[in-house]
Amino acid sequence: MIDKLQKKITERKHVISVIGLGYVGLPLIDAICKQGIKAIGFDVDDNKVKNLHNGISYIDGVDGASIQKYVDADLFHATTDFKELRDSDVILICVPTPLDKNEEPDLGYVIRTTESIADNLQDGQLIILESTTYPGTVADVMQPILDVKAQAEGVEYYLAYSPEREDPGNQNFSTSSTPKIVGADTDDVLKTASMMYEQFIKSIVSVPSIKVAEAAKITENIFRAVNIALVNELKVVYDNMGIDIWDVVDAAKTKPFGFMPFYPGPGIGGHCIPIDPIYLSWKAKQSGRETKFIELSSEINQSMTDYICNKLQTALEVTSENISGKKVLIIGVAYKKNVKDQRESPAFPLMQKLLDEGVTVSFHDPYIENIMPSRQYPQFNDQPSSALSEEFITSQDAVIIVTDHDNVDYDLIGKHASVIVDTRNALKRLDISCSGKVVKA
Numbered sequence: 001m002i003d004k005l006q007k008k009i010t011e012r013k014h015v016i017s018v019i020g021l022g023y024v025g026l027p028l029i030d031a032i033c034k035q036g037i038k039a040i041g042f043d044v045d046d047n048k049v050k051n052l053h054n055g056i057s058y059i060d061g062v063d064g065a066s067i068q069k070y071v072d073a074d075l076f077h078a079t080t081d082f083k084e085l086r087d088s089d090v091i092l093i094c095v096p097t098p099l100d101k102n103e104e105p106d107l108g109y110v111i112r113t114t115e116s117i118a119d120n121l122q123d124g125q126l127i128i129l130e131s132t133t134y135p136g137t138v139a140d141v142m143q144p145i146l147d148v149k150a151q152a153e154g155v156e157y158y159l160a161y162s163p164e165r166e167d168p169g170n171q172n173f174s175t176s177s178t179p180k181i182v183g184a185d186t187d188d189v190l191k192t193a194s195m196m197y198e199q200f201i202k203s204i205v206s207v208p209s210i211k212v213a214e215a216a217k218i219t220e221n222i223f224r225a226v227n228i229a230l231v232n233e234l235k236v237v238y239d240n241m242g243i244d245i246w247d248v249v250d251a252a253k254t255k256p257f258g259f260m261p262f263y264p265g266p267g268i269g270g271h272c273i274p275i276d277p278i279y280l281s282w283k284a285k286q287s288g289r290e291t292k293f294i295e296l297s298s299e300i301n302q303s304m305t306d307y308i309c310n311k312l313q314t315a316l317e318v319t320s321e322n323i324s325g326k327k328v329l330i331i332g333v334a335y336k337k338n339v340k341d342q343r344e345s346p347a348f349p350l351m352q353k354l355l356d357e358g359v360t361v362s363f364h365d366p367y368i369e370n371i372m373p374s375r376q377y378p379q380f381n382d383q384p385s386s387a388l389s390e391e392f393i394t395s396q397d398a399v400i401i402v403t404d405h406d407n408v409d410y411d412l413i414g415k416h417a418s419v420i421v422d423t424r425n426a427l428k429r430l431d432i433s434c435s436g437k438v439v440k441a
Ligand SMILES: NC(=O)c1ccc[n+]([C@@H]2O[C@H](COP(=O)([O-])OP(=O)(O)OC[C@H]3O[C@@H](n4cnc5c(N)ncnc54)[C@H](O)[C@@H]3O)[C@@H](O)[C@H]2O)c1
Pocket: 019, 020, 021, 022, 023, 024, 025, 042, 043, 044, 045, 048, 094, 095, 096, 097, 109, 112, 113, 130, 131, 132, 133, 164, 165, 166, 167, 168, 271, 272
């Protein structure tokens, strides 16, 4: 049966469905259709589906005109009707894997999607999870759901895992130019999944099992979280010794082996780095194991909020008791530079802490018109970005650079702010001259 699917792939007569058309799913659609392969996109969000049919892209780096071209050429079709996925040979799952209100893995999206796939399962379909999760998800969570249906209907299906390494805003690597890990539990399925990806991704890294692939992805993100925490901890220690961490990393990275630069900042953000390590911690705890590095990193990265606030107080020559009434402008609330993604941004706990201390907080972010509504920080729901002007900057007691987007007028800030707390070393890197006091944090 799998030979039939391989033949279809070789002849490029297969159809690939992508479930979840967000930061991961839409660039995948783009990469697939660019190679002339037919794709169906499924999302529960009716607006996204409508936008795509009208050639409107809502993801940076995916061109709306290209989507329109695929739709016009009958290469791409977006839908909210799951039954349409019955026509597909391969199904790629790119749904969210967040935390629930108890800060534990929420596999609800993966489970509901697997149930829908099971309800519509067709003989010979290859199903690949791309969402980030803990090792064992495919075998323990997805497979039992699909097996029940497959056995009842006497159909065969194949399972694989291929983590996504999408890096929104990265100008050097796209979906198709980033090596892609593919894991399956049999040689046949691994070969088939790899053949399928090879048609639109330059380099495929086949690994011996689904669990290795699941673990590889989560390891990459834990590695990042831990190293960012390390450099944040060193920042605090060195600052106390009068040493600038940025100078230290610049010097250390000249070693051509055995060192990789990571940079300090206001904490971590996005849908991946703050969340994925917790997936592994949770899974490890189920079998009585501890993940001390993960817990410590999370604690250190979160402590950057207090560190920045302390630096601000020192710069303003106030205490936490009398900072109330000050006006602070935050530069950048996206979680990283040059993107509009606000998820888990370290700007929000910082803004919340300042607000709790009676500070009037505004923000400027060229990528964000309004702060997206959230359960965690409802005080900032829909707050608009303030325009940068000489008058506005001068009216503020301090400016904190949280996210160093390239298209911010740092000269204007340097010229008119009386106190600048720079968490990204943005001003020094850009060689901006400042009339006020600059403090790194
Ligand atoms: N954003 C990244 O840079 C990135 C990088 C690597 C891996 N990942 C992982 O990829 C997965 C997806 O992340 P994302 O950033 O693309 O999320 P996203 O929120 O941008 O997109 C998810 C999409 O899934 C849709 N959706 C929600 N429930 C659905 C359902 N039941 N059926 C179909 N669609 C549904 C949403 O409407 C949304 O369009 C996550 O596991 C994430 O950890 C993300």
